[in-house]
Amino acid sequence: xxTIDWNAFTPWSALAGGALIGLATVILLLLNGRIAGxxxxxxxxxxxxxxxxxxxxxxxxxxxAGPALWAAFHTLPPIQIEADYPLLVVAGLLVGLGxxxxxxxxxxxxxxxxxxxxxxxLVATLMFMGAGFTTVYVTRHLxxx
Amino acid sequence: xxxxxxxLISAFAAGLVFSLGLLASGMxxxxxxxxxxxxxxxxxxxxxxxxxxxIGVGLPVFQLVGARREKxxxxxxxxxxxxxxxxxxIDRPLVIGSLVFGIGxxxxxxxxxxxxxxxxxxxxxxxxxxxxxxxxxGIFHLLSRRQASV
Numbered sequence: 679x680x681t682i683d684w685n686a687f688t689p690w691s692a693l694a695g696g697a698l699i700g701l702a703t704v705i706l707l708l709l710n711g712r713i714a715g716x717x718x719x720x721x722x723x724x725x726x727x728x729x730x731x732x733x734x735x736x737x738x739x740x741x742x743a744g745p746a747l748w749a750a751f752h753t754l755p756p757i758q759i760e761a762d763y764p765l766l767v768v769a770g771l772l773v774g775l776g777x778x779x780x781x782x783x784x785x786x787x788x789x790x791x792x793x794x795x796x797x798x799x800l801v802a803t804l805m806f807m808g809a810g811f812t813t814v815y816v817t818r819h820l821x822x823x
Numbered sequence: 824x825x826x827x828x829x830x831l832i833s834a835f836a837a838g839l840v841f842s843l844g845l846l847a848s849g850m851x852x853x854x855x856x857x858x859x860x861x862x863x864x865x866x867x868x869x870x871x872x873x874x875x876x877x878i879g880v881g882l883p884v885f886q887l888v889g890a891r892r893e894k895x896x897x898x899x900x901x902x903x904x905x906x907x908x909x910x911x912x913i914d915r916p917l918v919i920g921s922l923v924f925g926i927g928x929x930x931x932x933x934x935x936x937x938x939x940x941x942x943x944x945x946x947x948x949x950x951x952x953x954x955x956x957x958x959x960x961g962i963f964h965l966l967s968r969r970q971a972s973v
Contacts, residue, residue: 680866682865683865688849688869689868692872693875695847696876696877696878697877697880698843700881701840702837703877703880705836707884707905708884708888710899710901711899711903714837717935721963724964729827732830733830736831736834736835739838740838741838741841741842742842742942744839744940744943745846745945748846754846756854757851759931759933759952769930770931771955771958773934773938774957774959775920775923776922776923777935778959785841785935790881792878793881793882794907795886796911801917801918809924810925812925813860813925815862818861819863819864
């Protein structure tokens with residue numbers, strides 16, 4: 679049985695924030711003609727393909743600048759990171775390698791790919807969601823976190 | 824204004840809006856993401872609604888662009904080439920890579936977008952994660968380049 683955490687569940691801000699993310703993918707698609715997949719945009723910087731580096735850099739700068747713009751009007755929402763440094767390094771390496779081998783992450787496959795009704799992205803999304811659920815089950819409930 | 828300059832500005836705007844969306848939805852917070860991935864604990868379904876909101880906006884436009892692309896001669900509104908993925912095969916790197924990504928995601932609660940946004944917010948642990956993630960991406964680049972040259 680699944681028990682919903684009604685205190686933590688934030689349906690309206692989740693939907694509104696999600697719509698903003700969707701809007702961002704639409705801006706990049708309609709204007710730049712590109713997929714807003716973060717791992718592809720950032721990881722693609724290593725390749726330095728002609729004509730592809732500039733927009734990738736400014737997109738990444740936009741991501742980095744978001745909190746400063748937010749903080750100019752509001753206090754920033756909490757960012758709680760439980761993992762210790764060694765775990766962060768291991769997790770970061772896995773996320774970097776995995777998303778590049780999979781040609782996408784939560785944004786590229788999960789949002790853009792599913793919006794394109796891509797079978798590859800559906801498989802990728804089911805795989806990383808399944809692995810995420812399983813990993814948290816193991817660390818929090820089997821190993822006791 | 825020169826076309827490519829415009830594309831730099833629109834990409835910055837897209838990144839900024841993406842970042843604000845992650846902050847507004849709570850997804851820049853790993854603890855909230857882990858609350859979604861923890862099905863066996865008390866479950867926070869928020870991430871599912873973030874996906875629904877994003878796809879609800881994205882899907883009609885992606886479908887429209889897919890349908891009109893030839894009519895637009897493959898060009899975006901500011902004259903950039905529209906580049907959409909064409910592959911449809913389910914191969915090993917897609918499956919194994921996604922599983923590896925999912926394990927890392929479950930360990931720290933960070934995927935690439937939120938990690939970069941949290942880095943922008945100045946969270947030191949996010950900087951560590953992002954540095955390791957970039958290292959992983961760099962390793963992939965070196966390995967795939969070596970493979971390509973064999």
